[in-house]
Amino acid sequence: MKKCIFLGFLSMVILVSCSSKKTSTPPSPIDPNPKPPTTINAKEIVSFKFNESNGETTNESKTGSNLTINVPSGAAERIVGVEGNAIVVNGFYGWASGKINVTYPTSNVAITGWVAPSAFPVQRKDADPITENTVASIFSNVNPSTGAGVALGVDQYGRIIGQCMVGSTLSQIVSDVQIPLKKWSFITMNVTGTNGKAELYLNGDLVQTKTFTGGSLVWDNSASVFIGKESKVKTVAGFDTNGLTGAIDKVSVWDNILTTNEIKSQFSTVTVPTPNLSIPIAERYKNDKHRPKYHLAPSAGWTNESHGLFYLQGKYHLFSQRNFNGPYLEHINWGHYVSTDLVNWEEKQQVLWPQPGFDEVGIWSGHVVVTGDNPYLFYTGVNKAKAAIGLAKSNSPFDTWNKNTSPVITSAPTTGYTHADFRDPFVFEYNSNWYMMVGTGLRNGTARGGLFLYKSALPDFTKWDLQGTMLEGSPSVDQTGEFWEMPIYYNFGSKSILLINKLPNANSLYWTGNFNGSKFIVDSQVPTSLELINQLLSPSIGKDANGNLTAIGIIPDNVTSAKHKSQGWANVFSLPRAWTLVNSKIKQVPHPNLLNLRSGQSTSFSNLSYDDSSTNILNGASGSQYEIVATTNPGTATKVGFVLHKNTATTEQTLIYYDVANKSFVVDRSKSSVLSDVPKTNQSTAYELPAGDIKWRIFVDASVVEVFINEELAFATRVFPSGVVNGIDLYARGGTANASEVKIYNISTGGVTSVAKTTSEKEELIHPIVFPNPSNSFFNFHFENIKSLSSIYAYVFDLNGFPVKKIETTVDNSNPTFYWDGFLDNGFKANQGVYIVKGFINNSLFEAKIILN
CATH class of the missing domain: 2.60.40.1930 (Macroglobulin (MG2) domain)
Structure with missing residues (x-):
């Protein structure tokens, strides 16, 4: 998944892109004890207050100019700012731009403003030189071709960054300090052109000074002003990458530099609130018919590859790859989610993000282990040259994590191995020793996947010794591809499993066998596929409160980047699953806590007989969020299963069934949607079920479908119907099938309704x-x-x-x-x-x- 880049045409979709994002109208707080204005000798020549309560423009008060906010109609968002309201920018949209008719000073200038980032902007891993910083501005009027103009903003590491053209020289000044996430910071830049000096201030304190050859400040009065974005055009897969994610307030340009006392006075006269940077999910996505309600999904932006699931001090913690700046794969952070029950999750602030050094372009996947009450986080840090393994630690409540300044493994092995890439550590204990395996693609001889194995040399996990390879693939025999990522090892007792996600054609595969301290000895060279239908990827495992092995993976959208841009989020997590090992096979069942999702309303059917000609067997049942529990028997039918998301008007439907004749499970998505930017390919996997009853548990959550068979097998898929009509029915072909019982449970008030012969009723609990x-x-x-x-x-x-x-x-x-x-x-x-x-x-x-x- 790390290498996926979705392509698509965006022009028409942008008009729809955030159609559900309505204008937020925050209250304008009134300060009961207003402070007297500060006397400043410099003249304020540009001033943005952002105090409009709605609309897609913002006013510059000195000239009366209006800048256009780059959003679809009705989608501009504002929050309470440091004074009045503040403008919200969402990474790939939401900035303001336009022309201002003002005469800029040629000797000295100052820019001031307030910024509250919820994430730091993107530096493109492949397209941007490491020496080229992103300038996600609070103010920029730079001509991208000539460099004329001035900009002040935040770079990809959260440092204050300023830019100016003096004479023929373009100069940048970058602070050594990083501004905090999700807090208001007052930033200032002074430029004395004639004396060749620039200064940066954070919250009234001088944090950086730079000197250069003096001269006149050079401007381009025809250049557009940008608030919340760099003046340059930088994109990935059609997404603008150099926008700010967060909020901006009170931006001013002055015709002279400000003294330290004047800057301190501006900062101290404001009572700084805590910004509400939470994504307004209910409002923003209220018309998004494809967004799940009870599956964990990113609040906005990109997520993939779950990892680090652990339980400690009464809470579950889960992490994943995250780009908070947009729903595309770039500038990866570690997202963080917390739950008390594995069902209801809270998205927290990211715990790791790129910083100068060995992880300067990405924080990729890894693992967390807990010893005692101490969690240790291992991750892949990526720079322009190579990958290394980093370590971070945390204290209760484990919301913030501190990185080791240097990696614990500096690079992949170079002696005796030829390989491609090196990533995704997984740490486990064996015979009182700690081991780490790291995914790779071996290239000496046949291209194949492999796992490097390390052994911890120190109890604090800061030194690791290479042991060789734990396991290597043989693609012609085991079909495990050319690269292995996101490995998992777990000891069930008499047997262990080793799971890898192979590339290309990503798939989660596992072997059973035993680890002997240096190698994993497989029971069979050919691994088993984790899923019946290859859709769930990169599961993360951890023990629940009672020591039961629990897994949560990613179910990718597999849609175009145009679709991702229109919905504003990408990919979802699976429901938690309980894993056991029976007869050398991983049994996957819904975690028992999922019973708590049921609302108490259900629709019941029993002793149903149906065939090719049967229609409306479930009496008009329909819904977008529900669980089906059913027992069916193929009888004389050759195909038996379910019709989901059925819409007679559009002829849309998704078929999920078992093909008795061909001994395979099938997801028929050929008629699942009339939309053009969503997956509609059919999916099938050969599997022979024993004759007789088939027990189904199916969870439908808008575009997400998870299926569990016979309390053993599982698969997931994604479907994107065009409308809100989502009929449910039974399916049989080639003969007559039977269903001894079918129950459809309401979930999350989305619910299921049934008309005609059977009506929705309160589920009657049996009390033994x-x-x-x-x-x-x-x-x-x-x-x-x-x-x-x-x-x-x-x-x-x-x-x-x-x-x-x-x-x-x-x-x-x-x-x-x-x-x-x-x-x-x-x-x-x-x-x-x-x-x-x-x-x-x-x-x-x-x-x-x-x-x-």
């Missing part, structure tokens, strides 16, 4: 009889009216909502009771207190409260 209750060790759960063999799939939850014991069993009419002995999955006796037992009997939900004393 529990005895004894309370008990000090042993509970019986007795069901009434059991007529046949029935499967039980349940969890015991503590009062914090965490699953502590998994229960899988059966009951029947002769023995309608199952029990829990009071022990947890980790082998320990449960503490006294109240517990909830919740799960399915067949496809019906049951619940019981118990007290352990």
Whole structure:
């Protein structure tokens, strides 16, 4: 995924691009104790207050000029600023530009303004020389061809950067300090042209001085003024890359330099608020019919490659690749998400971003391990020449991380190996020693993927010794491609797994076997595909609160860059999945916490028979956010499954089914959308199911579909229907199929409705009889009216909502009771207190409260 660049035509899409982004009208706060104005000897010749409450223009008060805000109609955003309102810029759109009729000074000039970045701007990894800084301006009137004019802004590392043309010389001044993210900073540049001197100030303090050959300041009065973007045109895949992401307020140009006292006075007379830089998700995306509601997705911009999932001090932490400046792959940061239940997530401030040195053009993927209460973060740092492995540490609540100033592995091995690239560390413990594997593509002989193996030489993880390669591919035999990235190792006990994401044609593959301290010894040279349909990529694993292995991956959009530009975000995370290893196969099931997504409303059907000619089997069921739990039997049919996102008016539909005749799973997207910039290719994978019933759990969340089969198999796909009509039905071809039961559960109020014969109703919980209750060790759960063999799939939850014991069993009419002995999955006796037992009997939900004393 790191190498993907999506191409597309953008002109028409830009008009639609943020059609859901409506003007935000923040209140204009009134200071009850206004401070007296500061007396300044210099004359203010340009002044932007940004106090408009709405609209797509902003006024320059000294000349009355209006600058146009670069957004579609109704999409300009403002927040409360340091005084009145502030303009919001979103990286690839939202800046203001236009002409101002003013006479600029030729001897001295000062620029002042307030900026609150939520991310630092992009430096293009391949297109920009490392010596060329981005100047994401708060003010720029530079002629890009001649350099005439002056600019002040923030560069790709968060440093204050100024630019001016004096005589025939173009000069830049860059601070050594980095301004903070998500806080207001007052920045100032003084330029004394005749004396050849420039100064930068941060919050009233002088932070940088530069001298140069004196002369007259050179301007181009015909040049456009930019607020929130560099004057140059720089793009990637049709996205402007040199815009600011954040907010700007009170920008002024002065006809002379300001004294230190005047600058300090301007800063000190403002009561600085905390800027609200959160993305207004509900308002911005309210008309986005493809954005999921209960899958974790980026608030805006680009995300890919989840990593570093860990649980510590009552919270789950997850990280991913992020570009906050737009939905395209460039200038990668580490995004950060926090949850208490793996279901509801909060997006936090990024924890790592490029800085001068070994990670100056990108913070790529890696891993987090926890020893005791101390998390250690390992990542790939990229500069123009090579990749290295970096280390960062954090303290509770783990919102900010401190990098080691130098990498712990400076470069890939050079002696004895010829290879392509070096990235994505994964750290694990074996026999009380810590090991790290790093993905690569070996090039001595046949091009193949491989994993370099290192062993930690110091307990603080700052020194690693190369051990060789842990495993190498053989593409002609194992079809593992030419490069391996995002590796995973996990020891289930008697067996371990080693998972890689192979390139090209990205796919998550795994072997079972055993690690012996230097090599991974595979059980079979040919790996197994993690997914039935190859759509989920780069899963990140971690133990949940009860020690169960949990995985979350990325489900890419696979749309054009024009589509990404129109929606403003890119790619989503999978739902959390519980992994176990059974008969050398990874079993994937929805994490039990996902039961909490159900709203309590459901639609039920039973004993359905249907064939090629059957229509509207589920009586008009439809929805955009729901879960299907069903048991079907192919009967005499050769194809059996579901119709999703059905729209009779547009003939759109997506088919997900099992092909009995050809022994394969199929996602038929050939009619999934009438849109032109979304994937519509069919997907299929050969897999032989045992004869008989097929158990389905399908999660639909707008464009995201995740499917789980027989409490073992899983796959994900993406579909982008054009409208809001999203019918649901059963599907069979070649004969008659049967469904003993189908339940459709509402999720996130998006919901499902069903008309005609069956109506949506409150889900009736089954409450088994529990005895004894309370008990000090042993509970019986007795069901009434059991007529046949029935499967039980349940969890015991503590009062914090965490699953502590998994229960899988059966009951029947002769023995309608199952029990829990009071022990947890980790082998320990449960503490006294109240517990909830919740799960399915067949496809019906049951619940019981118990007290352990």
